[in-house]
Amino acid sequence: MWMYSFKRVLMGVCVMFAISMLSFGLTNAATDPAQAIAGSGATAADIEAIRLAYGFDKPVVTRYVTWLRGALNGDLGESYRQKRSVVSVIMERLPVTMILGGLALCFALMLSIPLGIFAALHPNTWVDRISMALALVGQAMPTFWFALLGIVVFSVGLGWLPASGVSDWRGYVLPAMALGYYATPTLMRLTRSGMLEVLEADYIRTARAKGLSRSTVVVKHALRNAVLPVVSVAAVQFGYMLGGSVVIETIFALPGVGYLAWESISLADLPVVQAILLVVAVIYVLLTLASDILNAWLDPRVRFA
């Protein structure tokens, strides 16, 4: 178990290095950061002045090594735009994204697990098909479209929820629903297939034979075993939600890391972009690692695969 965990950690570190190199190279190759910082109103002389001031005239490799040296010491650089440490910029925004991700995951689980159970209890019936359809709509519908639809109905039409911002808890409702709905089909299908498999097991037959109520059999015995893979996949989905929050946070103007990523990319604030990619990669790798270790602990066969 320890060797397995160690190997996964090592792989995670390699992944993070690779991501940092690729992201640094690609962001610097994608655009002229001096032009982006200067903006559309700048003259050529303005742009050149910025290029020299920020050191963009140096080779990319040199700049990457400088950045990496700082990152290994916990210094992710200074924001070109805000003129303060990137770490503080990100830490200000991270709580909103974590709250949004957490609420989105809760919404996804609250929707997908019951749907999965219903579908499994009534396989190949209209209940099953409607459950699948409801879940698939979430995956087929573009997230931004669902978000705008939510604004149309709940903000403009009913006036229940704000269209943007997080002045209070209501500001999280629509974004969480829009973000969480996308993860529903995966979790729902996993719940359904897990339940179908478990419901055929001998111990379930035994539980029924003992006269236990249907709800006890389904929830206490079947679901507890069927939902284990769902928990590990949910951990990975949480990482996905953190990365996918860019669109949702931008539409709803939530001051989170996703919105910060959008701003920083638009403004070519490369230190912030680089740091966000690293932070999201770290979180994703940690969640995947946790999921792998959990799976290995639950199913020893995985350790030797």
Added chain:
Amino acid sequence: MTQGWPRYGVFEYLEYEMKRQFAAVGFSMLLALASSNALAQKSADTLRWASTASITTVDPYTNAHREALIVNSQLVWDTLIYRDPDSGQYKPLLAKSWQWVNDQTLDVQLRDDVKFHDGVPFTADDAVYTLNWIADPANKVSIQSNVNWIKSAEKTGPYSFRLNLKAPFPPAFEYLSSMIAMLPKDFYGAGGAAGANGRLVGTGPYRLVKFVPGTSIEVERFDGYFAGSPKGKPAIKRIIYRSVPDTSTQMGDLLSGGLDWMWYVPTDQAKRLSSVKNLTVQSSESMRFSFLSLNTREMATPNPLLKKQVREAIAHAIDREKLAKYVIGAGSSVPLAACYKTQFGCRQDLPQFKYDPALSKKLLAEAGYPNGLTLELTAWRSRDWTDAVTGYLNAVGIKTNVTFQQYAAAYEKVTNNTAHIYLGDWGSYSINDTSAVFNNFFTLAPNDMQQDKELTGWVKAAAATVDPEVRTANFDKALAKISSEVYFVPLWVHPVVYATTADLAFKPYADENPRLYLAHWK
């Protein structure tokens, strides 16, 4: 209307198209469901406005966004001079008088009754600090062209100073009345962060209450604002700016009562929005105009635009009147030269290229392209508008490979000399002088797609003197050559569509500068 897939990528194009279609349908539904619940914050005497700009620093010099550079800046800070938006006259603001000693030296006398929001008097020390700080390139003022004409400032008395220019700079007053806001002494400290001296204050009609980088700016009326300011005493107590990157969301906020003011409403939505009760939609012409810049440089492959007939064919292929009327929308018009009509030196008597597709085809044939040709076009502002232009070009046989990207990436194709045509626009930062256009596009810099030394000579001559007759003569020659050589094809003037709650009295101006300090509740 675009020939083939745009170069920037199928996925990006599909994502854009889907978002545009869905947003249009979604917004139509939004309007259909809109209740008349567009309540203003009149009861709280708070004007809430939004824009797409994410303001990461609140001061006017480390910003490139108009929202911070101009709009919020004029609420919190004052300039030395005030340009009356109605009459165009320059009036005293923080400066009570001034005299040109020579073309490069301006003596300024300041008011002695102005205080910053923390009660500290505004003096020549503050003005001299501000001007010397922004003039130093090491301090990385974002838009250098706004400040790089300043050489230095020296104090001549407690309320007077001398401003030294690097060279004669005719539009100096335009900048002193808009871009050059006065800050407290040592405002940036040693590190360059705004308010590093602990005094994030100004002398303006509003004081800064709360700033959340990238999210919001809250200002409150400053009751100690000096009497006699041409800005007047503001009527509205509080103004809150929020960054809302998606325009559809802004419209949703406006309709649901979460906002009182927005601008840059898409023109295709303006008409529908104006049908909503309790909202006022106004379209105002702005100084921003779109144009095609035609590349007359030698490129890596043979450049068809080196032939004047090809450039003339492009100019005759586009029905600018129809574009302005039906595509761009109310408030738009066709510019008659490569500048905005109110800018000093912008002549309006140049011969115009009439829409004549048959003539375009004839010119292409004469140039050796009877079967048409393919050109690389780069653009970034509006996909719809780009499609409208390329549709006209396509109709006469000029196929275009359109690269539609973020501004920085699109502009790189200009500086790297890989685009034949650049569809761009320019707002001149509301500077009412033709030099604000020329000094950006015709300076022989990498972004100068024409590299015409004679033209640049006239541009420099107009910039080197304050004599209006000499300047006008040089601008006339420059504009005539730009037109006759078809370096630029001016396309349309941008309207800016403002949408506000009906409770709010707001007057837009053509300089794209919303003066929120003049707004009031009805």
